[in-house]
Amino acid sequence: MAELSGKQLQILDFLRSFIGDKDYPPSIRDIQEGCAISSTSVVDYNLRKLEEKGLIRRDREVSRGIEILGSRGRRPRVVEIPVLGSIAAGQPIPVPSSERWANDTEDTVVVTDDMIKGRANVFALRVKGTSMIDDLIDDGDIVFLEPCQAAQDGDKVAVWLKDRGEVTLKRFYREGGRVRLQPANSTMKPIYTTADNVEIQGRFISSFRPSA
Amino acid sequence: MAELSGKQLQILDFLRSFIGDKDYPPSIRDIQEGCAISSTSVVDYNLRKLEEKGLIRRDREVSRGIEILGSRGRRPRVVEIPVLGSIAAGQPIPVPSSERWANDTEDTVVVTDDMIKGRANVFALRVKGTSMIDDLIDDGDIVFLEPCQAAQDGDKVAVWLKDRGEVTLKRFYREGGRVRLQPANSTMKPIYTTADNVEIQGRFISSFRPSA
DNA sequence: GATCCTTACGAACGGATGTTCGCGAGAACT
DNA sequence: AGTTCTCGCGAACATCCGTTCGTAAGGATC
Numbered sequence: 001m002a003e004l005s006g007k008q009l010q011i012l013d014f015l016r017s018f019i020g021d022k023d024y025p026p027s028i029r030d031i032q033e034g035c036a037i038s039s040t041s042v043v044d045y046n047l048r049k050l051e052e053k054g055l056i057r058r059d060r061e062v063s064r065g066i067e068i069l070g071s072r073g074r075r076p077r078v079v080e081i082p083v084l085g086s087i088a089a090g091q092p093i094p095v096p097s098s099e100r101w102a103n104d105t106e107d108t109v110v111v112t113d114d115m116i117k118g119r120a121n122v123f124a125l126r127v128k129g130t131s132m133i134d135d136l137i138d139d140g141d142i143v144f145l146e147p148c149q150a151a152q153d154g155d156k157v158a159v160w161l162k163d164r165g166e167v168t169l170k171r172f173y174r175e176g177g178r179v180r181l182q183p184a185n186s187t188m189k190p191i192y193t194t195a196d197n198v199e200i201q202g203r204f205i206s207s208f209r210p211s212a
Numbered sequence: 213m214a215e216l217s218g219k220q221l222q223i224l225d226f227l228r229s230f231i232g233d234k235d236y237p238p239s240i241r242d243i244q245e246g247c248a249i250s251s252t253s254v255v256d257y258n259l260r261k262l263e264e265k266g267l268i269r270r271d272r273e274v275s276r277g278i279e280i281l282g283s284r285g286r287r288p289r290v291v292e293i294p295v296l297g298s299i300a301a302g303q304p305i306p307v308p309s310s311e312r313w314a315n316d317t318e319d320t321v322v323v324t325d326d327m328i329k330g331r332a333n334v335f336a337l338r339v340k341g342t343s344m345i346d347d348l349i350d351d352g353d354i355v356f357l358e359p360c361q362a363a364q365d366g367d368k369v370a371v372w373l374k375d376r377g378e379v380t381l382k383r384f385y386r387e388g389g390r391v392r393l394q395p396a397n398s399t400m401k402p403i404y405t406t407a408d409n410v411e412i413q414g415r416f417i418s419s420f421r422p423s424a
Numbered sequence: 425g426a427t428c429c430t431t432a433c434g435a436a437c438g439g440a441t442g443t444t445c446g447c448g449a450g451a452a453c454t
Numbered sequence: 455a456g457t458t459c460t461c462g463c464g465a466a467c468a469t470c471c472g473t474t475c476g477t478a479a480g481g482a483t484c
Contacts, residue, residue, distance in 0.1 A: 005461085007461090007462095022271070022277075022279065023237075023279040023280075024236055024237050024271075024276050024277060024278070024279060025235075025236050025276075027275070027440075027441055027442085028441065028442065028443095029440080029441065029442095037462090038462075038463060038464080039462070039463050039464060039465090040441085040442080040443085040464095041443085041444080041445090041462080041463075041464080041465095042461075042462055042463070044442075044443070044444090045460095045461070045462075046461090059234070059236075060442080060443090061442065061443080061469080061470080062441095062442080062470085063239070063275040063276060063440075063441050063442070063470060063471070064236050064237075064275060064276045064441085065234075065236060065442090066236065067234065067235040067236065068235075077232070078290065078322045108324075109323070109324045109326075109327065110290045110322060110323065110324045111321070111322065111323055112320075112321050112322045114321075114422075115321065115420065115422060116423070117422075117423050133348075136345075136348045136349075136350050136421065137348075138348050205423045206420070206421055206422050206423045207420070207421045208327065208418070208419070208420045208421070209348070209418055209419045209420070209421075210326075210327060210329075210418050211328070211329050211417045211418045217431085219431090219432095239470075239471055239472085240471065240472065240473095241470080241471065241472095249432090250432075250433060250434080251432070251433050251434055251435090252434090252471085252472080252473085253432080253433070253434080253435095253473085253474080253475090254431075254432055254433070256472075256473070256474090257430090257431070257432075258431090261431095272472080272473090273439075273440080273472065273473080274440080274472085275440060275441070275470070275471055275472070276471085277472090
């Protein structure tokens with residue numbers, strides 16, 4: 001019972017490629033044609049079998065109401081995250097409001113939502129430089145950030161230095177009336193500045209290192 | 213022209229939530245009901261507008277032929293990658309053949325394919341321990357690996373140590389007839405073993421660090 | 425006011441699509 | 455041989471669903 005017939009495998013493959021191509025499921029007649037099956041009822045029969053075996057889910061009476069279930073019967077929830085730019089690149093970074101961002105984002109990455117712990121409005125930046133190397137963040141890494149206004153001492157945050165007109169990723173410490181932005185790199189010195197010169201853009205959530 | 217009317221925003225949101233819920237696009241009448249619109253032609257009109265603005269793509273004469281386009285008008289190509297287990301966890305890891313892997317994988321992550329440089333059969337492992345800390349790979353990181361049989365000196369590879377029955381992530385060096393597995397951690401010593409005791413499972417491609 | 429554009433409404437048309445039913449071939453079992 | 459189950463075929467049916475057409479309200483322009 002656990003085994004799939006050749007026709008069922010063929011249908012499953014067709015489902016995957018069709019959805020991968022068009023982003024919506026095929027109709028039964030699409031499957032019929034795509035798999036060279038003579039009758040719609042044969043397709044229906046095999047779809048029922050696939051549903052019995054837990055590989056797909058069907059909504060009755062609904063056109064194209066087919067859903068491929070993931071490896072575990074679950075569908076991974078994915079989030080598209082805009083890569084807004086490079087950090088410490090000399091340009092202010094537009095913080096995405098809670099609104100939908102405009103389509104002017106250069107690039108995006110897609111990750112499962114557990115990679116960002118289901119947080120909302122997460123955005124990403126490319127890291128330039130090795131100022132956070134001791135926190136295991138390298139040049140070229142992509143960091144995921146959560147928008148926030150305030151920060152606690154020791155948080156890794158992206159801050160906009162108004163006087164320099166640039167954004168940088170550092171650990172954040174409040175010291176009296178001043179702010180210390182501490183790189184995680186023993187060869188670099190912290191930046192001291194006033195509280196009203198910094199604008200916190202986001203707090204570090206997670207990071208990704210692309211292949212070299 | 214770039215602005216979206218309230219109704220168009222509402223439809224777009226409905227599209228997203230419907231697809232997120234059911235995994236197939238809504239019909240025009242689904243949208244009509246979901247957005248409390250009085251006529252199907254109004255839905256059609258606004259869908260045309262959304263298509264003109266490049267936010268969706270429609271297949272004419274096809275039921276539910278709606279596809280949400282990504283931020284840049286492109287659909288991101290995503291890959292589902294199985295997380296096969298934890299590395300250095302004492303268990304041999306089944307290397308995925310080029311066949312479809314069985315549905316017994318515990319967990320998966322979804323990433324854009326440029327995150328793995330379009331490679332095939334990539335799989336992932338959770339890192340236990342800090343033996344690669346100097347290569348900026350921490351405990352808890354997820355590493356993406358590409359199946360391979362051989363390795364070059366200095367490659368970061370996951371190897372199965374047959375005598376210990378465990379898998380570990382180390383840098384690989386061939387030294388005479390022996391193999392040196394070098395941790396990237398100054399407090400740890402390399403493992404020396406014979407070539408026939410190691411079985412290379414995969415080569416390091418990239419890594420991801422979840423939020424703490 | 426005249427004209428045009430955008431947005432909206434409601435109904436009807438026709439094609440697309442899931443479902444069902446009768447029929448039959450082949451295999452396994454009694 | 456008889457029975458049952460699986461798998462497949464073809465056609466018909468009812469509904470689902472995209473499309474189109476006539477109409478109209480509101481705003482902008484001249």
